[in-house]
Amino acid sequence: MIENLEIGRSGYFYQRKRPLSNEAIEQLFRNLRAQTRHPSQNLFRIVRMQLGEARYSTISFSYERAPSFLAPEAGVSERVFGYLLIVEHGLHIALFKSGLDLTSSFKSAFLGKIASERVERAIARHDAVFEKLRLRNMSISPLALRSKTLEARDLENAVATSSASRFIPQGYSVRRPDGVYSATPTTGRIAVRSDRADVEAAVAWVAEISTLLRLEDGAVSGFIRNFARPLELTAIPPDVRPTFIGIDIMGLSDVLFSADDGVRLVRTGGDATEALSHTEAEAVLASLDQPFPIVTEGGVDQVRLDGGDAQVTTLRIGSTRIALRGLELPALVGISVERRDLPLGEDPNAMPLARYIDRENLFTVLFSDLALAYIDGSLFRDEALAGGGEAFLAHLHVEASLATADSEKGAFAADQVAFAPNSVFRSVVDAVANDDVLLCDDLGDEWADFIGVSTATSPTMISFYHAKHGNQSLSASAFHDSVGQAIKNLGRMSLPGSMLPNKLASWNDRYRNNGVQTEIARMIRGGSPDEIAAKLDAVRSAPDVLQRVFIVTSSLSRAQVEEVLAAASHGTPPTPHFVQLYWLLMSYFSACTEMGVRGYVVCRP
Structure with a gap:
């Protein structure tokens, strides 16, 4: 045969x-x-x-x-x-x-x-x-x-x-x-x-x-x-250490919920085995959907809960692969993976979920060398970081007034006609946004805090501005909301015509916040409502329009970022928090590029 x-x-x-x-x-x-x-x-x-x-x-x-x-x-x-x-x-x-x-x-x-x-x-x-x-x-x-x-x-x-x-x-x-x-x-x-x-x-x-x-x-x-270039694990320098690990939730979801020949999650207790419902499986995945910081002590790479000292596992970096030695999380106790095409409890190769994640390489490891990432069981290097991260720094613009900002919007009064001095909103209006049309879209169904349209430039431009205030820091926590909002609204940067009438009606009003009705115009620049409507229609239909999105923040210093990247290029590893910040902002810049949008961060000097 x-x-x-x-x-x-x-x-x-x-x-x-x-x-x-x-x-x-x-x-x-x-x-x-x-x-x-x-x-x-x-x-x-x-x-x-x-x-x-x-x-x-x-x-x-x-x-x-x-x-x-x-x-x-x-x-x-x-x-x-x-x-x-x-x-x-x-x-x-x-x-x-x-x-x-x-x-x-x-x-x-x-x-x-x-x-x-x-x-x-x-x-x-x-x-x-x-x-x-x-x-x-x-x-x-x-x-x-x-x-x-x-x-x-x-x-x-x-x-x-x-x-x-x-x-x-x-x-x-x-x-x-x-x-x-x-x-x-x-x-x-x-x-x-x-x-x-x-x-x-x-x-x-x-x-x-x-x-x-x-x-x-x-x-x-x-x-x-x-x-990104593949590397052998033996190429990792001795002074480079892992800093974060993230579980591939999307990949795990695919084999759990999408693949015909996939797997299912089961809970074992005593002599009984029961399959987890979709809701229960989603709850297990949610417990894994977080970055886990890695702390190296005594030569051991300890994986901990974000923001705490509780150790959930350790990593072992070998010559050919990185091993994840279990995951001690309450949501994973008694949870195993077995083949879906076999009767419940009869898969001879069933294994704990943590072991399955390790075996299938469903995790990503980041390192103190920002150019390295271990993904899908292989080590890769982002060559764009060679020379101190110029590609990253090119996305960071400086605005001096952000160094003295003490609030995002400031306080409000009934007779107020402009946002408070020393607020990030005021910096956007006075210094960052140079567009001849500027609209305040804050609150409600907002696409951005401010929307700018430049009609006199060639090409014409549409700009979204997302403003955020915070103490100076290199932590990613100050950026999560802004990055999320910016990425979520990239699809609206074309100013969809079906949504503009309602938007124009809301902009033709005064700004209201914290229960105070102010005299701040939401149509800050651009002329009358009819003139603004005409300019928006002209720009949004232009074949060469340039779309830009800005996260304007008082919490980040470009000079401080330059210092960390320069030190990293000379062998001084950045802190785990900076690694997380770097990858969060890189995900933002990358998402913008995929949508044909120019993404920037405007920060203090």
Whole structure:
């Protein structure tokens, strides 16, 4: 029957941790049959057959499982056929599969991840033309765009790379003279577009890819080098320490709620096992949706609750991966993960949720070196930070009056016609916003604290201003609300025509706050209501309009940021709070770029 096997040239490639043996394969095959329901006799079964310089092992049989659209408790089964083909070549092991998968114990014992840069050298070489690219943001902020997929005949000529360094290539498809290849470095999957192959052709193809993966040098595509660069964990300098860890809530949600062949959360207690409802599962995820600071004491990287001293786990940074040693959170006690296609409580490979997060690399680690991030089981470097973070500093503008600001809006009186001196709002009106149309949109269904329109410039401009006051600090806490508001309203920067009539009516009024009706005009500059309406219509329909968003804050000093970044470029690690601030603002700048908007922070000198 093995001679009838036809499979695509699409496999998962791994670094071999230690040599396989006949007994290891025999035990794997026994375990595979033991963990399935009512397995049939094997269609074929071969253990470590020599073929050229490679060996292959394969097994195929049918078994019963619950249909994906019915609960296992319904007692209805369908019979499906599955197969595994394991190919050993040199230091690599390749896996082809359908309907069957390796056991977690086998993976842990024999398989390791192939470094992303090796996959790049093998697949994304200098003559590759990129046709498809799936990217993941380096930021752990929930406000940032998490991922995006790009497709074109030639992406290098179709994609702006202004924010590329903050994105990690998770998968790509390239056209080369020898064929169309695709790779997913995070999982080790490599494929080539071709006819289906028999066993001998599949093994020969594995040998070709294995040889490419062994290359120690080779030119990589210049296009892929625009994005965050993969590094070996051994490249982390000894004085660089981890500072924050964030759980990949979106990735975990996908396998819990979206994937047909996903997993479910269960609670075990005594002899009973019960599946968590959607609401209960969401509550578990909510407990994980926070940045966890890391404190290094006595050489141990302790993961703690944000703002407290309670330790929830520790990290172990090895030569090939970072391990998350459990998560001691009350919401996770007794919570395990099991396959959804098996009856409740009958998954032999069920494991605690914390262990599942570690095994699937569903976490991100940030470091005292701001350019580094460990994501999806690999270390990456953002080359945009080379030289002291000029790209970051370019987004920070200075306004001297913010250094003396003592409030956001100030107090209010009935006869007041302007915002209080020394308030951030007053700085926006008098110094920051130079637009010939300026509208106060604070309170109610606000898009920003102020909206500015410049009609005399070329190109014309639409600007949103978000004002915030606070004591001078390098903490991210002062920015969470402003960043959230700014990102949430990026889609309204085109001034949607259907919403403008209500907006114009609200602006044609005096400002009211804290129960005080003032005489402060909400239409601060621009002429009469009709003139302002005409200017808004003209600008919003202009084909070359430039959209800008500003977070105006008295809590940040550009000079202080420059000092920290300069020190970091010379080896002095920043504080964990600054790391969090940096990544929060980077998520804001990145979100603006994705929407075609220029994002800035206006701060004190």
